[in-house]
Amino acid sequence: MGYKNLEFPIGSRFLVTGGAGFIGSNLCEAILDMGYFVRCLDNFSTGKRENIAPFLENPLFELLEGDIRDLDTCMQACKGIDFITHQASWGSVPRSIEMPLLYEEINIKGTLNMMEAARQNKAKKFVYASSSSVYGDEPNLPKVEDRVGKVLSPYALTKKVGEEYGRLYTQIYGLETVGFRYFNVFGRRQDPHGYYAAVIPKFVKALLNNEISTINGDGGQSRDFTYIENVIEANLKGMLAPKEAAGEVYNIAFGGRVFLVDLYNKLSELLEKDIQPNFGPDRAGDVKHSNADISKAKKLLGYNPDYDFNSGIELAVNWYKFNLR
Template sequence: MNILVTGGAGFIGSNLVKALVENETVSLVRILDNLSTGSKDNLATVIDHSKVEFIEGDIRDYDTCLRACDNIQAISHQAALGSVPRSIQDPLTTNAVNITGTLNVFTAAKEKGVGRIVYAASSSTYGDHPGLPKVEDKIGNPLSPYAVTKYVNELYARVYASVYDLPSIGLRYFNIFGPFQNPKGPYAAVIPLFVQALLNNKAPHINGDGSHSRDFTFVDNAVQANILALLTSNTHALNQVYNIACGEQTSLLELFDGLNAEAKTTIVPTHGPDRKGDVKHSLANIDKAKTLLGYAPVITVKEGLQKTFKWYKENPSFLSKD
């Protein structure tokens, strides 16, 4: 099978590419990335592999998407502009990348006869729905431009399946973390920022009182879900969306305490106001993914934090990059 990974130089994408290279059923892993938030450094161990082909290009360019889809059997569409705060600051670019870019990928896949698209959806789609744990068929109103874009991706996937017979699987990620997640910039994820602060013996900043909770999910679990979705022969699993998480609820303070323990420090974080567009609590029901995809998260939050802290500590140059 020849597989295209959009955003393959990014955090989740690069981890997925490395796993696909090792998969015996995969003949080619083509990467499409504009390197705006990703980096070839994330692919250093596989970029010269005989299975790997890299295209530097933007999903906002339809012709580039067409070229990337040549002779491809399945796509893992990871390219996106993440971050709720970034989408609030710049909704136009978030929309252009996450909606227009995704529509380009879907349309190019249709035109080139790609057999399946697995795409990165988001737990932000649940919006203001109060129910916990989150189940796939019960969503609320989106709370940010980013959440709108990720829900529109699901709507387009549904339409392209019914109108154009393009099978797809959406993976609603719940706060993925792990090696190669970027700690730099104003929209960096919370875990690498915490680790960076602790390794520098500084107090990190927490938005709100720290009681916000998430279903933090180690990246290996997301990679597993992608590979299962790309390769499943269960036709009932197609044209569905799935929660990809661990089914564990962890507050930001609990998360920080765990990292404090790994660092063997007793640093106290600082606090500020709540962040606009943030959901207060999030927890996933993962029964659907278990049943239809055979998904079984193997790395717990605690184990993931240990692995992540160890990786950053062993790769200090990653924390010091511009």
Template sequence: MVCEKMNFPENSLFLVTGGAGFIGSNLCEAILDMGYRVRCLDDFSTGKKENIELCMNNSNFELINGDIKDFETCLNACDGADYVLHQAAWGSVPRSIEMPIFYCENNIMGTLNMLESARQNNVKKFVYASSSSVYGDEVNLPKSEGREGNLLSPYAVSKRTNEEWAKQYSMHYGLDTYGLRYFNVFGRRQDPNGAYAAVIPKFIKQLLRGETPTINGDGKQSRDFTYIENVVEANLKACLAGHNAAGEVYNIAYGGREYLIDIYYVLVDALGIKDNDEKRLEPNFAPDRVGDIKHSNADISKAAKMLNYNPKWDFKRGIKEAIAWYKEDLQIRK
């Protein structure tokens, strides 16, 4: 695992917000495996205690049950922290359209609370999760930092606003901030449940349960699916980046392009799913989701140059691992 090759000062403390979530729990686990201390801040509104079960028995792990909308909670969580990996946020483009005020309060004000708390506690590095959604209706591929379009959802607005706030904290307050624009992250512990579940775990779960998945749109939309190991690497590489790389945003992806209908068939074939006539099961189709971007593919050259980001997990390797994990997880939960 690439994380094992990274060295931080002895006894370093990493604060992971949203640490009981999909990405956050993988970060917690990786950092603990490296022998460093982890403090997890989560209010369990979307995170799950089962995601951090393996961490709870580690003497280097500390859990704070708290909300990033509360400034005092953020201030206390940052006390003594060397690095902040800020993952806490509410996702989902469609849900943000239904709940714009909540997304402002949680994603924007929550992030501002964390930035200010990190500043007051003299945190060394503040790494935060942004999103490919900030590219909006920009049609050129690959997506490149500095070439953004009109934002298409309140979720995208919240992520873009966070980038501007982080830049201000690097510019005026001396806090080294690094924004990571995630591109369709997938992998172990990603929640397959609910109306707003990410497409890969949702499809896997439905297929394993004998259900026919529904694709929104014609299936010809494309994504730069990014396996979780690459995202863990990016967060830790950002913590090691120099001051000259601070105040910037970086595409975090593999740099590939997969079409949704092809992803569906990859999963069907890998799982051996057939219909009643023993033919490959075809999906259902539904209208496009409002606010969705049609195509997404990342230029990762900036992250490679400034963060030494070198993703090892392509889609083929990642999806094989993800399928194996969900098979085992769903078997356990039967």
């Protein structure tokens, strides 16, 4: 795989914020498997204890329960840390429309707290999660980093502000930041429960339970679905990126395009189900089409994703078959 042979300096210490979440717990696992120390910071507002339960007996793993909205907690989390991957945030476009003040506190203030703590503790690299939602109403495909439109949700705005802080912290303070615009990440440990669950685990859960799914709109929306292993590769390569790559944001995807109705049909085929979905209204704040140009990440980070949609979705479905309750 694209990151198995990567090496960091002996004794390197890592911090994963949101380490009990979907992406964060997979990053914790990958770094531990490489033999390095990992500190996980999470307040369990969306992360799950079962995601990190397998690591608790590992002497290289440390759990710090705390909130990124508290600067003292962030300072404690960054103490003695070399590399930071900042995944802690609240996702979901619809929820951000309902709770804009909370998103401001967590995604903007929390991210700024973490960058400041990283700077004061002299971290070598600060990698952080942004989102393809920052492209907003920019209609052209594929999405290219320097061509964005007007954001369509508070969530997207919080991610755009985080990118600007990342650029400034590199430019003004010399903190080497690397931002990732994730495109619809999916895979093991992604939570299928709740109103705001992501579309793939939500569809899988409904199909396994012989329930009817609702597709927002006509199913003609397209997404660049990105398997979790590609995201792990990007984060690790981002932490090893040359200084010239800092202060920038990068599309992290495979570079494909799948329509929602085709996604539903593929999942139905893999799960051997024949249940017709409902079609509901479009979701407020949603981007209609999403497809990434990943040439910048390939050139500057050496990013070279191994998993296309088909290979990733088969692995994800197999995981859900045995782990979904």
